[in-house]
Amino acid sequence: MTQPVWNHVDLSYDGAIATVRLNRPDKHNSISAQLLLELIACGEFLKRDRAVRAVILAGNGPSFCSGMDLKDIVTGSPLKKIMALLPLWKPSINRYQKVSLVWRSLSVPVIAAIHGNCFGAGLQIALGADIRVAAPTAQLSIMESQWGLVPDMGGTVLLRELLPKDVAMELTFSGRIIDATQAHQLGLVTHLADDPLAQARALCLEFAQQSPDALAAAKHLLIGAWSTSESAALGQERLWQRRVIGRRNQATAVKRRLQKSQDAYRERTW
Structure with a gap:
């Protein structure tokens, strides 16, 4: 651009x-x-x-x-x-x-x-x-x-x-x-x-260490759900979770998180 x-x-x-x-x-x-x-x-x-x-x-x-x-x-x-x-x-x-x-x-x-x-x-x-x-x-x-x-x-x-x-x-x-x-x-x-x-x-x-998809979804979720009804807020949660779960960036975040957990475990056991 x-x-x-x-x-x-x-x-x-x-x-x-x-x-x-x-x-x-x-x-x-x-x-x-x-x-x-x-x-x-x-x-x-x-x-x-x-x-x-x-x-x-x-x-x-x-x-x-x-x-x-x-x-x-x-x-x-x-x-x-x-x-x-x-x-x-x-x-x-x-x-x-x-x-x-x-x-x-x-x-x-x-x-x-x-x-x-x-x-x-x-x-x-x-x-x-x-x-x-x-x-x-x-x-x-x-x-x-x-x-x-x-x-x-x-x-x-x-x-x-x-x-x-x-x-x-x-x-x-x-x-x-x-x-x-x-x-x-x-x-x-x-x-x-x-x-x-x-x-x-x-x-x-x-x-920036987090999934960009998760941050984008979380921002729009919190803005949309903050001042609305409980039912509408829960609907927003379901909507934005559907948009991120199972996507490439979510899979990458899972792998990164598991690797951090494994590294932390190794440090504790040494």
Whole structure:
């Protein structure tokens, strides 16, 4: 596959690990109209890349992402304002929502490495990842209320999987900035690390030891089953197990696991 070139998104590879970096460092990676579309395009590109085993989302410069660049999005000619707001009347998922949710559609683990500011749209993009690793100095906020808005970039779908409703309401109503330690205690952040990128890469390497079919199925299973009924969740289990059991990658995983058990047994008996 020929890799596209984007103005505000950097895509690099380290073996089978892809790193996507938001690249408006002078603007703390605030989401402009162009960056929004480029992030979606990058996610769609990686979805088709069969060689990728994991994706890291990060930001160049002092912050992961400081939120939506409203000056870029809604200022200008009347036509530009209309075009910016038109997706809100779309009856299905719009581009503002897709920039966060596209990462859930990838069949590989996606990890957000957070540093600096992670506000509003930036937090919702990070929530679209499967796992979040944050520097202790990072700051996070559901900041939309400070701009007279609601979290509409997939935020309702993403927050309900991580927070109790009252906690989500308090953070949304207040627009309060919290530090990464508090975010970790609440469940918004999975891990704290002085070097989030290094920790994210270590997790990717650990995941890459497993069957890619099993990881893809597990990701889609957990996303699909997490907030549904017990019956529907059990149906999802049956569906995804049928899709992996007996396949080549499952047989390889079994052989690898048996070999590890044999090696461990030999070490104990010597």
